[in-house]
Amino acid sequence: MGEVVQVAAPWVLLAALLLGMAALGVAALDGALAARAACRPASVGAQHPLVETARLLRQRRRTTVAADTLLRHVAVGGFAVAPLLMVAVVPLGEWVLADASVGVVWFNAVDVLVWVLVWLAGWGPNAAWSLTGGYRFLAQAMAYELPLMFALTAPAVAAGSLRVGDVAGGQQGLPYVVWMPVAFLVYCVGVLAFSVRGPLSPAGGPVISSGVLAELSGVDRLLVLAGRAGLLVAGAAFAVPLFLGGGSGPLLPGWLWVLVKTALLTAALVVVRRRLPDVRPERFLALGWTVLLPAALLQLLVVSVVVVVRS
Amino acid sequence: MSLAFNELSSVVLETPLPDLSVLRGVAVTALGVVAVVTGALVFRVDSMARATYLLAASFVAVGAAVVALHLDYVGVVVVLMMLMEMAVMGVFMVMLMGMNPALMPMSMVHSGRRALAAAGTSFVVLTVGILLVDWPTRPDAPPSDPGATTYSLGDALMGDHMLVMMVVSPVMLATIVAGVVLAQAHGRYERLGDDLRGTSRQGGRR
Numbered sequence: 001m002g003e004v005v006q007v008a009a010p011w012v013l014l015a016a017l018l019l020g021m022a023a024l025g026v027a028a029l030d031g032a033l034a035a036r037a038a039c040r041p042a043s044v045g046a047q048h049p050l051v052e053t054a055r056l057l058r059q060r061r062r063t064t065v066a067a068d069t070l071l072r073h074v075a076v077g078g079f080a081v082a083p084l085l086m087v088a089v090v091p092l093g094e095w096v097l098a099d100a101s102v103g104v105v106w107f108n109a110v111d112v113l114v115w116v117l118v119w120l121a122g123w124g125p126n127a128a129w130s131l132t133g134g135y136r137f138l139a140q141a142m143a144y145e146l147p148l149m150f151a152l153t154a155p156a157v158a159a160g161s162l163r164v165g166d167v168a169g170g171q172q173g174l175p176y177v178v179w180m181p182v183a184f185l186v187y188c189v190g191v192l193a194f195s196v197r198g199p200l201s202p203a204g205g206p207v208i209s210s211g212v213l214a215e216l217s218g219v220d221r222l223l224v225l226a227g228r229a230g231l232l233v234a235g236a237a238f239a240v241p242l243f244l245g246g247g248s249g250p251l252l253p254g255w256l257w258v259l260v261k262t263a264l265l266t267a268a269l270v271v272v273r274r275r276l277p278d279v280r281p282e283r284f285l286a287l288g289w290t291v292l293l294p295a296a297l298l299q300l301l302v303v304s305v306v307v308v309v310r311s
Numbered sequence: 312m313s314l315a316f317n318e319l320s321s322v323v324l325e326t327p328l329p330d331l332s333v334l335r336g337v338a339v340t341a342l343g344v345v346a347v348v349t350g351a352l353v354f355r356v357d358s359m360a361r362a363t364y365l366l367a368a369s370f371v372a373v374g375a376a377v378v379a380l381h382l383d384y385v386g387v388v389v390v391l392m393m394l395m396e397m398a399v400m401g402v403f404m405v406m407l408m409g410m411n412p413a414l415m416p417m418s419m420v421h422s423g424r425r426a427l428a429a430a431g432t433s434f435v436v437l438t439v440g441i442l443l444v445d446w447p448t449r450p451d452a453p454p455s456d457p458g459a460t461t462y463s464l465g466d467a468l469m470g471d472h473m474l475v476m477m478v479v480s481p482v483m484l485a486t487i488v489a490g491v492v493l494a495q496a497h498g499r500y501e502r503l504g505d506d507l508r509g510t511s512r513q514g515g516r517r
Contacts, residue, residue, distance in 0.1 A: 068358065068360065068361070070361070071360060071361065071364070074364075100383070101383050101384075101456070101457050101458060102383045102384045102387050102457075105384060105387045105388060105391065106387055108391055109387050109388075109390045109391035109394065112391050112394045112395045112398075113394055115394065115395065115398040116364070116367065116394055116397070116398050119398055119401065119402075120360070120364065123360050135402065138398060138399065138402060141398075145395070162384070282496070282497060283497075285491075286497065289488060289491050289492060290492055293488060294488075
């Protein structure tokens with residue numbers, strides 16, 4: 001794998017199309033697994049996202065009393081854009097939308113943007129359950145964000161660059177996941193936590209009557225549901241250049257390897273998150289600060305020592 | 312003929328690209344205007360949530376302007392830190408101001424006349440300072456690699472104290488982590504009692 005080439009802006013449409021299809025795939029897999037768990041045919045569950053999309057597109061938007069409509073629109077629009085901002089720095093083989101010199105930090109900034117979006121989505125409708133969801137997400141964010149940051153730092157330190165293409169190119173023959181597995185695991189926990197679904201991210205969970213999603217309807221709801229699936233896909237896509245060797249692999253071309261690796265990791269995350277136990281925010285805080293953060297820091301220490309010894 | 316060509320090519324090669332720097336200048340100015348306008352709007356809205364996130368928008372514009380000044384890393388980190396900080400600050404502002412979501416509009420200003428005088432004075436002092444300082448002129452074109460600009464800025468700011476800062480920052484992080492671990496309500500002191508041996512559980516719930 002050589003240098004990555006920055007492509008022209010209109011290619012963002014292709015990225016959006018790929019993300020949308022992947023988000024639909026995430027929803028279909030989730031639906032199929034849920035249907036099978038409920039002893040119904042998996043195909044019915046897999047079709048559910050399409051049915052739901054058609055329903056939401058026709059649904060009239062429901063509003064609440066004294067809602068902050070502007071902030072809700074900001075949140076809903078942000079959900080549609082944030083996954084795209086994340087994949088903009090992920091090289092697809094040799095092409096990338098934005099060859100940013102600080103791509104790793106950029107990804108981190110966008111995943112912090114999710115804090116803002118979830119809280120605003122919770123605040124906007126002026127309703128108790130969605131507000132609870134917004135606050136709960138921020139509490140969870142305190143637990144996962146710092147470990148996630150240090151997990152992102154480890155591959156950047158090993159490659160000696162914050163440019164995502166350089167990080168992908170720095171793992172010739174040996175993907176970083178092999179010698180920094182702890183950072184990879186902590187990163188995956190972070191992705192599960194910022195994708196606003198599942199036990200690690202209860203902002204929209206059933207325990208609080210779907211929280212931030214409770215008052216969203218129509219196209220707004222569709223965009224937020226698609227956006228959170230897109231966040232999971234974008235998180236998995238970013239792990240490919242960071243930990244999984246980017247587009248390197250036998251036989252297939254680089255861009256296809258990136259897609260295959262992204263699809264496999266996304267599917268694995270969808271399956272795993274259905275099997276994890278619910279974690280209350282204060283429990284997750286204890287886990288984040290006493291287990292994940294020290295583990296990520298130790299991993300970073302190991303990586304730094306290896307880099308110093310090797311140079 | 313060949314001499315003239317050499318002369319021409321050297322002129323062409325040594326002339327800095329004007330369009331890019333002009334574009335950057337326009338971008339920095341426009342982002343500065345966005346930062347000031349959103350910053351001023353903080354005091355015009357009547358909701359703590361809107362005020363907080365307008366301030367966040369102002370800081371994001373500042374971060375983008377810093378990126379336009381060839382400091383990619385510093386600019387993106389400004390955006391990252393400010394989004395994070397404002398998300399947390401919003402929680403505290405709503406909590407401390409006791410405002411019900413959207414139901415109780417509140418003014419974002421107080422002690423109007425004195426505040427206006429203080430703001431005006433500090434604006435004048437800062438502007439005069441900016442205009443009177445004898446700014447150094449850049450001897451050469453900025454390096455094409457933004458990392459080099461960031462490095463030289465760090466070197467200029469820290470100089471010999473870089474090593475001290477590098478040592479202090481992990482110590483500060485360790486202090487924060489230790490503080491959180493100790494302050495945690497349902498931590499080991501609750502499970503194991505005050506002596507941490509699990510024999511006497513005098514601590515109990517706080």
